[in-house]
Amino acid sequence: MSIGFGDQVAIVTGAGTGLGRSHALELASRGAMVVVNDLHDERTDGPSAAEQVAAEIVELGGLAVANHNSVATPEGGAAIVAAAIEEYGRVDIVINNAGIVRDGSFAKLGVDAITSVLDVHLGAAFYVTQPAFIHMKEQGYGRILFTSSGAGLFGNFGQANYAAAKAGVVGLANVLAIEGARYNIGANVIAPAARTQMNEGLLGDLNDALDPELVTSMAVFLVSSECTLTGEIYSALGGRYARIFTGLTPGWFAGVGARPTADDVADQIESIRAEPGYRVPTDVTTEVAELTRLHGLEQTE
Numbered sequence: 001m002s003i004g005f006g007d008q009v010a011i012v013t014g015a016g017t018g019l020g021r022s023h024a025l026e027l028a029s030r031g032a033m034v035v036v037n038d039l040h041d042e043r044t045d046g047p048s049a050a051e052q053v054a055a056e057i058v059e060l061g062g063l064a065v066a067n068h069n070s071v072a073t074p075e076g077g078a079a080i081v082a083a084a085i086e087e088y089g090r091v092d093i094v095i096n097n098a099g100i101v102r103d104g105s106f107a108k109l110g111v112d113a114i115t116s117v118l119d120v121h122l123g124a125a126f127y128v129t130q131p132a133f134i135h136m137k138e139q140g141y142g143r144i145l146f147t148s149s150g151a152g153l154f155g156n157f158g159q160a161n162y163a164a165a166k167a168g169v170v171g172l173a174n175v176l177a178i179e180g181a182r183y184n185i186g187a188n189v190i191a192p193a194a195r196t197q198m199n200e201g202l203l204g205d206l207n208d209a210l211d212p213e214l215v216t217s218m219a220v221f222l223v224s225s226e227c228t229l230t231g232e233i234y235s236a237l238g239g240r241y242a243r244i245f246t247g248l249t250p251g252w253f254a255g256v257g258a259r260p261t262a263d264d265v266a267d268q269i270e271s272i273r274a275e276p277g278y279r280v281p282t283d284v285t286t287e288v289a290e291l292t293r294l295h296g297l298e299q300t301e
């Protein structure tokens, strides 16, 4: 095993089951001290799911502590990060993984389905990551992973709330990659698919192929010190790993001083859309630099 996490502290949200549980177990097996966060259903007897995962880790010789704060509020996010610092003295890794779905076609989507899903996925990405990011800046190291979804990046019928939240975390990761760079803080995104309670019975023929552990391999690499990639999105499902990105086509330039009309745009739409020669901007200045060049202007720093 070359990727190790000795002396590192990881927070994995929603880690009582599914993908988060798998991430937590693998990180711990590689030496990380893990805060296993998940909600505690007070109506059930016995240890919570998070406590069970933490106990499993300890039984295997690792270090873990359960935490039951909700990721969906600023207070909950702060408490999760505080728990890591109180227990283990630092936070090196945050895997934002907790999630819910409240599906419904857009026309029928109620306010509660919209806000609850936005809070657990996109709100939480801020609430948990911000206090951790402040701490990571001070220590000069951090690895942050957001969990997106093909539904958000490519679209899926009946998941407008979930898709918007899952696309939103990409915007946050883009900015954290830029703001975190000088502090050795990496921020990436994973778009997984796996057999979990979230999609039980929905996977058809692929059910057996979609082990959560196959996603964890990519997640664990992305939060390791070996990974210096940042601001990137990786698809991981069923043993296939791929990069997803936002590309910018070369487009069509109307010319300096030109005033193209809607009809001109219509005439040119195929060359505007054409993908050959696309670029993958690393920040917003890429487009500005391109336009500056097209206009024959000097680049200014």
Ligand SMILES: NC(=O)c1ccc[n+]([C@@H]2O[C@H](COP(=O)([O-])OP(=O)(O)OC[C@H]3O[C@@H](n4cnc5c(N)ncnc54)[C@H](O)[C@@H]3O)[C@@H](O)[C@H]2O)c1
Binding pocket: 013, 014, 015, 016, 017, 018, 019, 020, 037, 038, 039, 049, 069, 070, 071, 072, 096, 097, 098, 099, 100, 120, 147, 148, 149, 150, 191, 192, 193, 194, 195, 196, 197, 198, 199
């Ligand atoms: N399973 C897939 O195919 C798939 C596909 C794309 C994206 N995802 C994403 O991966 C992540 C993990 O999903 P999963 O499939 O393992 O689902 P899961 O339902 O097995 O696990 C999600 C966990 O998050 C916890 N959670 C929910 N709300 C919470 C809150 N407010 N605070 C703390 N914990 C909370 C749940 O209790 C649950 O244990 C989610 O973000 C999901 O949207 C999963």
